[in-house]
Amino acid sequence: MISCKELHVTFNRGLPTEKLALRGIDLTIPQGEFVTVIGSNGAGKSTLLNTIAGDINSTKGQILFGDRDVTKLPATGRTADIARVFQDPLAGTCGDLTVEENMALAYGRGQRGRLSSALNSKMRKVFREQLSRLNLGLENRLESEMGLLSGGQRQSVSLLMSALQPSTILLLDEHTAALDPKTAALIMDITSQIIAEKQLTVMMVTHSMRQALDHGSRTIMLHEGKIIFDLAGEKRAGYEVKDLLNLFAQAKSDGEELDDDKLLLGA
Amino acid sequence: MSLFSFLGTLEIGLIYGLVAIGVYLTFRILDFPDLTVDGSFTLGAAVTATLIVMGVNVFLATLAGTIAAACAGLVTAWLNLRFDILHLLASILTMTALYTINLRVMGKPNVALIMEPTILTPFEGMFGLPDMYMRVIFVAVCAIAGGLLVAWFLRTQYGLAMRAVGSNKRMAQANGIVVKQKVYAGLALSNGLVGLAGALFAQTNGFADSTMGIGTIVVGLAAVIIGQSLFASRSMYVIVLSCIVGSVLYRLAVSMALNADFLGFSASDLNLITAVLVALALIFPKLRNEWKAKQAARKEA
Numbered sequence: 002m003i004s005c006k007e008l009h010v011t012f013n014r015g016l017p018t019e020k021l022a023l024r025g026i027d028l029t030i031p032q033g034e035f036v037t038v039i040g041s042n043g044a045g046k047s048t049l050l051n052t053i054a055g056d057i058n059s060t061k062g063q064i065l066f067g068d069r070d071v072t073k074l075p076a077t078g079r080t081a082d083i084a085r086v087f088q089d090p091l092a093g094t095c096g097d098l099t100v101e102e103n104m105a106l107a108y109g110r111g112q113r114g115r116l117s118s119a120l121n122s123k124m125r126k127v128f129r130e131q132l133s134r135l136n137l138g139l140e141n142r143l144e145s146e147m148g149l150l151s152g153g154q155r156q157s158v159s160l161l162m163s164a165l166q167p168s169t170i171l172l173l174d175e176h177t178a179a180l181d182p183k184t185a186a187l188i189m190d191i192t193s194q195i196i197a198e199k200q201l202t203v204m205m206v207t208h209s210m211r212q213a214l215d216h217g218s219r220t221i222m223l224h225e226g227k228i229i230f231d232l233a234g235e236k237r238a239g240y241e242v243k244d245l246l247n248l249f250a251q252a253k254s255d256g257e258e259l260d261d262d263k264l265l266l267g268a
Numbered sequence: 269m270s271l272f273s274f275l276g277t278l279e280i281g282l283i284y285g286l287v288a289i290g291v292y293l294t295f296r297i298l299d300f301p302d303l304t305v306d307g308s309f310t311l312g313a314a315v316t317a318t319l320i321v322m323g324v325n326v327f328l329a330t331l332a333g334t335i336a337a338a339c340a341g342l343v344t345a346w347l348n349l350r351f352d353i354l355h356l357l358a359s360i361l362t363m364t365a366l367y368t369i370n371l372r373v374m375g376k377p378n379v380a381l382i383m384e385p386t387i388l389t390p391f392e393g394m395f396g397l398p399d400m401y402m403r404v405i406f407v408a409v410c411a412i413a414g415g416l417l418v419a420w421f422l423r424t425q426y427g428l429a430m431r432a433v434g435s436n437k438r439m440a441q442a443n444g445i446v447v448k449q450k451v452y453a454g455l456a457l458s459n460g461l462v463g464l465a466g467a468l469f470a471q472t473n474g475f476a477d478s479t480m481g482i483g484t485i486v487v488g489l490a491a492v493i494i495g496q497s498l499f500a501s502r503s504m505y506v507i508v509l510s511c512i513v514g515s516v517l518y519r520l521a522v523s524m525a526l527n528a529d530f531l532g533f534s535a536s537d538l539n540l541i542t543a544v545l546v547a548l549a550l551i552f553p554k555l556r557n558e559w560k561a562k563q564a565a566r567k568e569a
Binding site: 054056076077080081085087091092093094095096097098099102105106107109110115116117118119120144146162 | 421423424425426427428429431432434435436438439440441442443444445446447502
């Protein structure tokens with residue numbers, strides 16, 4: 002379970018470039034719930050995810066995993082609970098290391114770096130099994146350099162890596178945005194499989210309203226660092242992309258025009 | 269080249285093999301260009317030589333020199349990690365400070381070890397070998413043992429984490445690796461190896477001098493580049509040992525250039541020769557690839 006209480010994040014505090022990225026997020030995600038997060042550019046979606054992951058320190062407020070307060074815990078201290086997949090396919094893996102070395106790093110996530118061999122035959126067997134789920138033939142390329150794989154392949158491996166260790170929370174930051182439609186669909190498929198298998202609590206940031214409605218059981222929209230609506234259950238089931246757009250227009254208090262191309266195109 | 273000068277070249281090449289491994293760790297593994305080594309090579313030599321003159325056991329003195337140099341690496345890492353000083357600049361600051369510190373450690377510009385016991389003394393006359401062979405064997409064992417240890421280390425969980433930090437910090441962090449800790453460890457290990465090389469150099473050559481470290485970084489880089497352009501491999505053992513081979517080849521090339529009478533070089537031309545050799549080692553892989561591409565194109569046509 003993730004709870005955010007009155008979460009505030011301010012960048013460059015006290016400087017002329019000060020930016021209020023999050024202004025009071027109150028959010029509770031029960032164990033096993035899959036929440037999709039939408040919002041225009043600069044709404045604070047990625048900031049929220051990065052704050053929960055611990056990359057960004059909150060200025061005010063509290064973050065709890067279950068009933069454990071992790072607000073002051075650095076990112077590395079939260080990795081036993083959190084697995085992540087980034088938007089940039091190059092960000093989730095090391096291009097200089099081989100496929101198996103990358104997977105070994107994820108396999109050891111949340112453990113202390115030990116002076117035992119980083120790879121062994123038991124791990125290789127697990128890696129091969131996992132990679133064969135992708136049907137990309139990567140199970141035969143364990144010793145290939147990651148940098149030689151395509152963006153889609155690298156993202157697929159990142160996704161598998163996120164599930165190598167038991168964790169309770171999965172954070173997906175537009176993880177299909179940089180891929181072609183076919184690969185994106187494949188990745189989304191495997192994502193759903195993994196989530197179902199492991200009963201994970203998931204937050205998925207997406208720019209596509211279609212994707213936001215098709216996946217998960219709850220959708221929240223951020224605008225200027227606040228949650229402007231929170232949709233779940235039967236009400237959500239009846240929703241279409243155009244309803245979301247209407248809701249968005251209504252919810253915006255100042256009534257400015259919806260001018261974000263990406264948001265419209267993503268629909 | 270006489271046998272005597274060949275063995276001398278081999279000996280220095282092997283000692284600088286340890287420097288090359290240290291440079292490989294910072295430049296290639298951690299992506300942290302570290303110029304501290306110019307100072308930490310001398311620091312290793314200065315601390316060891318001073319302690320030996322004071323009558324301390326040679327092995328303890330060598331260990332002390334190594335640890336002192338490792339601490340110098342920690343200072344550079346601290347300046348970079350704690351205060352966000354650019355890595356290159358942080359290392360230049362430490363290197364500059366070390367010049368004074370080395371003079372202070374020795375109390376004078378150089379310390380002679382000619383009449384003192386050294387780490388070589390216990391091995392003298394072993395197996396009935398003449399001294400000059402024994403010295404080469406001793407430093408070869410040191411360099412190769414150091415190389416094997418580092419290669420083994422880089423294949424452990426901890427070592428793999430260090431490689432991930434150099435390759436992709438964000439990914440490393442997302443996988444629970446404490447980035448700063450790995451940078452500290454890497455710089456300490458790298459400078460420790462360089463300090464050990466300095467300590468061995470002082471004892472095999474019979475002196476420590478405040479200027480002996482100048483250009484260490486270039487020599488180390490030259491060795492890494494020559495080694496890697498000759499042996500393309502993914503195996504950590506091959507990569508690390510190729511640093512030692514690169515270092516020996518570099519010394520042989522310099523020595524041959526200086527000894528070839530028709531070239532007319534003198535000892536003071538060393539830096540030009542070094543620069544040309546490094547440039548050649550950098551140019552060679554690119555030309556080789558271009559040539560291979562041309563060959564392939566010709567085949568298709």
